[in-house]
Amino acid sequence: MTYDLGKKWKKDYSMDSTLKKEASTMDYKVELLTGIRPTGDLTVANYLGAVAPIVELQTQGVSPVVFVADLHAITDNEPDTVRQYIHGVVADYIALGVDPQKAKIYLQSDIAGEVTTLTAILSRLVSVAELLRVPTLKDKLKNNARPETANALLLLYPVLMAADILLNRAKRVPVGEDQLAHMEVTRLLARRFNKKYGEIFPIPQVLQVKSLRILALRGKGKMSKSNPGGAIFLTDDLKTVANKIKAAETAFEGVMNEKLESHILIAKGLAKTQSERDEVDAVIQEHKSGKPVMGQFKQILTRIVQNFLSEFQEKRAEILHDPSYISSALEEGAKVARENAIETLSEVRKVLRFD
Ligand code: TRP
Secondary structure: OOOOOOOHHHHHHOOHHHHHHHHHHHOOOOOOEEEEOOOOOOOHHHHHHHHEEEEEEEHHHOOEEEEEEEHOOOOOOOOHHHHHHHHHHHHHHHHHHOOOOOOEEEHHHHHHHHHHHHHHHHOOOHHHHHHOOHHHHHHHHHHHOOOOOOOHHHHHHHHHHHHHHHHHHHEEEEEEEEHHHHHHHHHHHHHHHHHHHOOOOOOOEEEEEEOOOOOOOOOOOEEOOOOHHHHOOOOOOOHHHEEEEEEEEOOOOOOHHHHHHHHHHHHHOOOOOOHHHHHHHHHHHHHHOOOHHHHHHHHHHHHHHHHHHHHHHHHHHHHOOOOOHHHHHHHHHHHHHHHHHHHHHHHHHHHHHOO
């Protein structure tokens, strides 16, 4: 049997004028919301694609809400393993520039009661067949899971994500391409709920993060955990990084290719100063004019990445050195998240006459 998204979903999904009207009649509570799965080692691609944009918006005066999606993470990990990553991922985000003075950071399971109740309520508004048509699940079931053995949390994954977003009444959610379908499910559920029970949920918007194509240093595809030799992890030691860059694929003199473009994005994205960025531009200019300067480029790239990593690793160690620092940041975040969640859920229960 094939499950195709078909026209119906496209219609439900598309941004139309009624949507704008709905949005303007209800108040957003959180300007920018993002959830992160605590599943270990981030790469520089994760930083450039997911964390740097949040930090940039924070610099512009937006107060982001960042939460650790531990309930999502137990879809394909043992809860005990997930628990061990929680403090680490919070330390990663803070060391990368998310400022607990400006941002709120909370743990999803600190509002587990609210999140799971809303998940149950929202689940009633979507059919099993529709959930099976969500492209991310379809891909998973085609490539690395089977309906007979995949656990059912995988099916509910997008509804749980919708509960996070709608409970917060979030306005903008920065997501990569892989999460776009989940955002569409969120918007669909919000609109169905509003139509059936009353206008509770402002419709969240996807914050389009300019998609950066960071490729593996060598080998096929994007930089990812599944090809560790081609990935720079934030936890890599400086020697390892130097070796990985040494083994990276580049381009012949005078030629630009995707790999080299990606290396340049890494260099310029991680550089701390304009003069370093100028240095990158200058050597690439020479490369384009046919000079054999890839060795020199790799030296510059190595220096930039090492500086970035050593500063990051030092900050991270400092943060983790005082365990109460993260606990109190999470407590502070949970207070705000809980207040918000309780308020939303009580309105939901009221219109459902389920209070
Ligand atoms: N599904 C997201 C991911 O895998 C994590 C996530 C869970 C999330 N809930 C969210 C992201 C709400 C944004 C908003 O990356």
